Amino acid sequence: MLAGTAPAVPVSDHNRPGWKAWALLAPMVLWLILFVVVPGLILLVYSFCERDEIGGVMFTFTWENYARVFDPVYLRIFGRSVWYAALTTAICAVVGYPVAYYIARVPETLRNKLLLLVMVPFWTSFLIRTFAWITILKQEGLLNSLVKAMGAGIGPFDLLYTPTAVVIGLVYAYLPFMILPIYGSAEKLDNSLIEAAYDLGASPVRAFSSVIVPLTMPGIAAGTLLVFVPAIGMFAITDLMGGAKVPMIGNVIQNQFLLARNWPFGAALGVVFMLMFVVTYVILQRRASRSA
Amino acid sequence: MADTDRPMIELRGVTKRFGGFTAVNRVSLTVKAGEFLTLLGPSGCGKTTLLRLLAGFEMPDEGMVLLDGEDVSHVPPYRRSVNQVFQSYALFPHLTVRENVGFGLRMQQVPVAEASDRIVAALRMVSLVEQADKYPHQMSGGQRQRVALARAIVPRPKVLLLDEPLSALDAKLRHGMQLELKRLQRKLGMTFVFVTHDQEEALTMSDRIAVINKGRIEQLGNASEIYHRPRTAFTADFIGQANLLESSVVGRNGTTARVRLETGLELVIARAELPDAASKALVSIRPEKIHISRAPVTAENVFQARIEEEIFQGATDSLQLVTDQGTRLHALVANESATQEAFHEGDTVYCSLHLDDLVIVQAE
Numbered sequence: 273m274l275a276g277t278a279p280a281v282p283v284s285d286h287n288r289p290g291w292k293a294w295a296l297l298a299p300m301v302l303w304l305i306l307f308v309v310v311p312g313l314i315l316l317v318y319s320f321c322e323r324d325e326i327g328g329v330m331f332t333f334t335w336e337n338y339a340r341v342f343d344p345v346y347l348r349i350f351g352r353s354v355w356y357a358a359l360t361t362a363i364c365a366v367v368g369y370p371v372a373y374y375i376a377r378v379p380e381t382l383r384n385k386l387l388l389l390v391m392v393p394f395w396t397s398f399l400i401r402t403f404a405w406i407t408i409l410k411q412e413g414l415l416n417s418l419v420k421a422m423g424a425g426i427g428p429f430d431l432l433y434t435p436t437a438v439v440i441g442l443v444y445a446y447l448p449f450m451i452l453p454i455y456g457s458a459e460k461l462d463n464s465l466i467e468a469a470y471d472l473g474a475s476p477v478r479a480f481s482s483v484i485v486p487l488t489m490p491g492i493a494a495g496t497l498l499v500f501v502p503a504i505g506m507f508a509i510t511d512l513m514g515g516a517k518v519p520m521i522g523n524v525i526q527n528q529f530l531l532a533r534n535w536p537f538g539a540a541l542g543v544v545f546m547l548m549f550v551v552t553y554v555i556l557q558r559r560a561s562r563s564a
Numbered sequence: 565m566a567d568t569d570r571p572m573i574e575l576r577g578v579t580k581r582f583g584g585f586t587a588v589n590r591v592s593l594t595v596k597a598g599e600f601l602t603l604l605g606p607s608g609c610g611k612t613t614l615l616r617l618l619a620g621f622e623m624p625d626e627g628m629v630l631l632d633g634e635d636v637s638h639v640p641p642y643r644r645s646v647n648q649v650f651q652s653y654a655l656f657p658h659l660t661v662r663e664n665v666g667f668g669l670r671m672q673q674v675p676v677a678e679a680s681d682r683i684v685a686a687l688r689m690v691s692l693v694e695q696a697d698k699y700p701h702q703m704s705g706g707q708r709q710r711v712a713l714a715r716a717i718v719p720r721p722k723v724l725l726l727d728e729p730l731s732a733l734d735a736k737l738r739h740g741m742q743l744e745l746k747r748l749q750r751k752l753g754m755t756f757v758f759v760t761h762d763q764e765e766a767l768t769m770s771d772r773i774a775v776i777n778k779g780r781i782e783q784l785g786n787a788s789e790i791y792h793r794p795r796t797a798f799t800a801d802f803i804g805q806a807n808l809l810e811s812s813v814v815g816r817n818g819t820t821a822r823v824r825l826e827t828g829l830e831l832v833i834a835r836a837e838l839p840d841a842a843s844k845a846l847v848s849i850r851p852e853k854i855h856i857s858r859a860p861v862t863a864e865n866v867f868q869a870r871i872e873e874e875i876f877q878g879a880t881d882s883l884q885l886v887t888d889q890g891t892r893l894h895a896l897v898a899n900e901s902a903t904q905e906a907f908h909e910g911d912t913v914y915c916s917l918h919l920d921d922l923v924i925v926q927a928e
């Protein structure tokens with residue numbers, strides 16, 4: 273209606289990207305099509321195919337791969353992956369929140385230095401860092417030597433190749449992904465809101481739970497997404513630090529493609545896995561937009 | 565209010581420093597229960613810091629803060645029966661208007677039924693009952709301001725602190741809110757400490773005004789005292805406008821004294837204005853207190869002056885005068901009617917000053 277009265281400025285088109293916007297977006301759109309949409313579609317097609325004896329893909333339709341996904345063996349692995357990822361996310365949130373909040377509240381000059389410290393680990397290869405953890409946790413490793421040197425009369429701890437080691441590895445790898453988004457929303461938090469809460473009789477604990485947490489929820493949600501989703505699929509840490517004793521869904525998928533050479537089944541696992549991402553994402557997004 | 569003289573707030577020699585900078589400097593002040601006190605002063609003079617000391621967001625480095633007879637100098641804000649209306653309103657963006665207003669009651673664990681009655685009553689008071697389920701970002705500036713007010717009043721604090729709550733509103737709305745706030749304060753009988761750097765706002769609303777300059781109380785008194793009897797050059801100049809003229813004392817007799825300005829113009833002042841030993845005096849004259857006429861008058865302090873500049877300001881005419889001796893004065897005369905004979909640039913007129921309108925102030 274407005275566009276009719278003022279044709280020179282078509283108001284209704286204002287929010288629709290014009291050709292210039294598309295031109296700017298083109299590289300990214302292309303990238304997404306090539307490396308996300310196309311592989312996703314290939315995966316989807318494969319997941320309904322059959323496998324021949326030598327590990328090739330036969331294009332005959334079958335539900336069998338999906339039927340196998342819901343085999344209790346795999347469901348248990350899915351369940352375990354979700355549990356480990358959830359535990360990792362929870363630990364990251366509990367450990368990361370105070371750090372992020374603290375960094376957001378210190379004077380600006382110090383803030384950037386502390387943020388740098390959070391990101392320093394990324395300067396080293398992920399594999400090297402994981403191996404470093406192995407040397408710390410192994411039977412004659414740094415941790416056990418330290419415990420022994422202190423003479424506390426406990427240990428040595430058999431940590432490496434246990435679920436604990438896996439969770440330690442996961443938390444270590446994903447902690448920055450929790451800290452950064454929480455920092456982002458904590459930094460925007462207006463100090464006078466916290467003061468208003470105190471002013472109205474909120475103790476520090478109540479101010480935290482009824483004002484600070486709800487207002488930093490978008491950061492918590494983003495951090496949860498950034499930690500939880502990749503943590504489910506992680507296979508390198510579970511392999512190296514779990515000693516392949518506690519396979520996660522990531523390991524199973526990896527094995528189906530590389531060792532068992534059952535691409536269709538691997539694809540079906542991958543599709544179910546992706547659906548889980550989408551569901552998690554939608555739930556978190558809903559919650560974040562409600563609190564924002 | 566039976567015991568209106570009961571002190572609700574007492575500051576005793578309160579000092580607050582930030583690093584080497586003294587933001588509040590040995591301030592002593594008593595606010596009576598049910599009083600509307602305004603802290604007035606230029607930007608950076610320490611008004612907000614003083615308010616934060618009362619709210620509990622800052623602890624004094626020296627001195628004592630008493631609330632209703634109790635030393636609260638080191639009591640945290642959530643244990644003080646003091647609420648604040650923040651300059652930026654500080655409404656919780658994730659809560660509705662109703663939840664914002666009810667926040668204090670929720671923290672006090674007031675039963676739900678009672679709380680909801682009190683919330684509705686408060687919203688009715690600020691005429692926002694229909695908006696109760698909106699979020700702050702869906703409201704206008706004036707409405708948000710009223711939510712902030714309702715939220716601070718609902719827990720029934722002993723003292724309400726207001727930090728320039730009207731400064732974000734446009735002139736018309738601000739004027740309406742000034743009167744509304746004053747009415748509300750009378751009705752509730754609550755002690756209000758109001759901060760502003762707008763002298764007109766202070767004069768309109770307050771029972772008493774504390775003029776603050778560089779972290780100190782420059783003068784404390786009601787609007788009329790502050791306006792008519794400023795004690796310092798700062799107050800005279802900050803509240804309204806003032807002609808500040810340096811002079812030396814040339815004689816004292818009975819109830820009057822004579823002073824001579826640097827230009828040679830001599831004025832008669834009330835002797836009570838002058839400290840006994842003073843040989844110099846700074847004279848403050850409000851522009852609207854200079855009476856101007858075309859014909860000579862018989863009164864004290866009559867002198868001739870030429871109108872150097874005339875500016876029409878609607879209700880008033882602003883005149884720049886130069887006396888025969890060369891003293892420059894700023895005068896304001898009422899514009900009574902369009903047909904009235906007006907003063908024009910270049911005219912020579914007679915000025916007269918009443919004895920009581922010559923106030924001696926302390927130089928800074």
Ligand SMILES: Nc1ncnc2c1ncn2[C@@H]1O[C@H](COP(=O)(O)OP(=O)(O)OP(=O)(O)O)[C@@H](O)[C@H]1O
Binds near residue numbers: 587609613761
């Ligand atoms: N946290 C702080 N750290 C250092 N200096 C501060 C701090 N808070 C206030 N100050 C200083 O104290 C002085 C008084 O500040 P205050 O905020 O009380 O002024 P104000 O009278 O409220 O001014 P305005 O009218 O601009 O709000 C200012 O010079 C300010 O720079």
Ligand SMILES: [Mg+2]
Binds near residue numbers: 611612613
């Ligand atoms: Mg201020």
